[in-house]
Amino acid sequence: MTKITVAKGDGIGPEIMDATLKIILAAGAEIEIEEITVGESVYLAGNAAGISSESWDIIRRNKIFLKAPITTPQGGGYKSLNVTTRKFLGLYSNVRPCTSLHPYVSTKHPDMDIVIIRENEEDLYAGIEHQQTDEVVQCLKLISRPGCEKIVRYAFEYARQQGRKKVTCFTKDNIMKQTDGLFHRVFDEIAKEYPEIENEHWIIDIGAAKMADTPEIFDVLVMPNLYGDVLSDVAAQIAGSVGLAGSANIGEECAMFEAIHGSAPRRAGQNMANPSGLLQGAVMMLNHIGQTKVAERVQNAWLKTIEDGTHTYDIFKDKVSKVKVGTKEFADAVISNLGKKPDLLKEVSYANNAALVLPTYQRKPKQDKELVGVDLFVHWDGSNPDELAEIIKRVDGNEVDLKMITNRGIKVWPNGFKETFCTDHWRCRFQSKSGSIANKAFIAGLLDNCLREDIDVIKTENLYTFNGKQGFSLGQGQ
Ligand code: NAD
Numbered sequence: 001m002t003k004i005t006v007a008k009g010d011g012i013g014p015e016i017m018d019a020t021l022k023i024i025l026a027a028g029a030e031i032e033i034e035e036i037t038v039g040e041s042v043y044l045a046g047n048a049a050g051i052s053s054e055s056w057d058i059i060r061r062n063k064i065f066l067k068a069p070i071t072t073p074q075g076g077g078y079k080s081l082n083v084t085t086r087k088f089l090g091l092y093s094n095v096r097p098c099t100s101l102h103p104y105v106s107t108k109h110p111d112m113d114i115v116i117i118r119e120n121e122e123d124l125y126a127g128i129e130h131q132q133t134d135e136v137v138q139c140l141k142l143i144s145r146p147g148c149e150k151i152v153r154y155a156f157e158y159a160r161q162q163g164r165k166k167v168t169c170f171t172k173d174n175i176m177k178q179t180d181g182l183f184h185r186v187f188d189e190i191a192k193e194y195p196e197i198e199n200e201h202w203i204i205d206i207g208a209a210k211m212a213d214t215p216e217i218f219d220v221l222v223m224p225n226l227y228g229d230v231l232s233d234v235a236a237q238i239a240g241s242v243g244l245a246g247s248a249n250i251g252e253e254c255a256m257f258e259a260i261h262g263s264a265p266r267r268a269g270q271n272m273a274n275p276s277g278l279l280q281g282a283v284m285m286l287n288h289i290g291q292t293k294v295a296e297r298v299q300n301a302w303l304k305t306i307e308d309g310t311h312t313y314d315i316f317k318d319k320v321s322k323v324k325v326g327t328k329e330f331a332d333a334v335i336s337n338l339g340k341k342p343d344l345l346k347e348v349s350y351a352n353n354a355a356l357v358l359p360t361y362q363r364k365p366k367q368d369k370e371l372v373g374v375d376l377f378v379h380w381d382g383s384n385p386d387e388l389a390e391i392i393k394r395v396d397g398n399e400v401d402l403k404m405i406t407n408r409g410i411k412v413w414p415n416g417f418k419e420t421f422c423t424d425h426w427r428c429r430f431q432s433k434s435g436s437i438a439n440k441a442f443i444a445g446l447l448d449n450c451l452r453e454d455i456d457v458i459k460t461e462n463l464y465t466f467n468g469k470q471g472f473s474l475g476q477g478q
Helices: 013-026 040-044 053-062 081-088 145-162 179-191 204-213 225-239 276-288 292-308 327-336 385-393 441-452
Strands: 002-007 031-036 064-067 093-099 113-119 129-131 137-139 166-171 198-203 220-223 246-250 255-259 369-379 400-407 410-413 425-432 456-466
Touching (some): 064 276, 093 145, 113 145, 113 225, 145 166, 166 179, 198 204, 204 225, 255 276, 292 327, 385 400
Parallel strands (some): 113 220, 166 198
Antiparallel strands (some): 093 246, 369 425, 369 456, 400 410
16 A cells, blocks of 8 residues: 555646546555645645645655646746645656557557656756846756756666667757756766667757657657756647646655646536546556556556547547547546457556666766856946947956957957847956966955946856866857
8 A cells, every 4th residue: 555645736636636546546556545735725825835834744755646737826926836846856857658549539640659758857947037137137057967867867767667769868959068068968978878778869959840740750758857848748739639648757755746737727627627647647656656557457448448439528539539528437437448458559568667766876076176267247238349348358357367248148349240239238258367266366356346347247157167178158159
């Protein structure tokens, strides 16, 4: 018996959760349910996180969390419960299988059978944003080596366990050489440990286009958070419907399982919603807790039900579907198919499908880190970069020289183009005259000089080399 935390959520949440639990219990799931309330009512009671500390205690104690979609109230100030849960609980891996159910659910991609493994904690979802000048706001994109190693290893281990043949990595490292560059590099390093699995890397733009056009050429895909967020919805939709896909959020200790769709408030309380997405999440949960036989029974009965043409309104098509059913009737149909297998759709076998146990991340030896300069970011309302350079040059000291000024990343001094559009946000790069700089005192000196000259510095960013390798990007056009 495994104790799990259940949140019935908002909108269609309670109906699809009841249907899902009824099916898995009928299939023999050995679970004890502890229910918590999260979402809209908690938000509206004044808790900006949408969850109470008592509920956190329960989630952390039980470690397995089955969650229905919740409604985030309109208006500012409410924190996304999903993002918070993923990060608090270290749920680094988001797994979304997207498989076509052709010919029973219409899709342009009958042979599609891919799994998107999305990094779930980092990237632009760190949510560290600032307004820096009148005209410019910033969001920090954070990518870490442990984050990359964990997700990439998860993807290869998943492929190995599931007998999948290929892992594809999507990044934009032709532009983001540090952040996406690290993700790609780690992918190449870890791929070598899995010689039996094919590996490849695509630049995300053409990769995404290919995935939308010919998804059957892909198998397992691994990518940073934002790309994975967008593309997993695309993949679920082109496989048939976002209403059919589930997702697993896996961490080293805890895991959360859910549907990928939202709470569809307009459909709530009408016994209309399709419980399949949450059921798919529950099947992943059963596998994760080692109840693989039950997971298999549920999945095969679900496939048979889809094959029978017993469809909820969202996937109902006149010529293919046979009976239009509501949420409860769909659940009953799946239950009556328990023990049966699909005829044409591929039946599943989860013989070897329990939770993956990955080695914990081992911190690498310290690198030789040398300070070689600093970028000063300046709020300045002028328009001629040569003028700014004259002002800024007044502040450089003995150790560093002003090397370059950029505006939104593009070099505008020296030798800028007059055509380049400039905002009020300038990056002034100071680099060492003689390699490594012994300590950071020069930065305080620069800032002090800026204060004296009335230069509005809005932030600084240190320039380092690591083991002699430059740890920062060049200016565009530098
Ligand atoms: P949504 O996914 O809830 O609904 C979009 C449309 O898809 C619905 O109008 C409905 O026609 C259809 N649909 C979705 N799920 C369905 C199902 N199971 N069966 C049948 N039809 C279904 O997206 P939305 O309208 O953008 O968001 C509604 C609320 O859900 C918002 O408050 C949003 O913040 C929240 N949301 C929550 C989660 C989550 O908790 N994981 C995820 C996404 C959105």
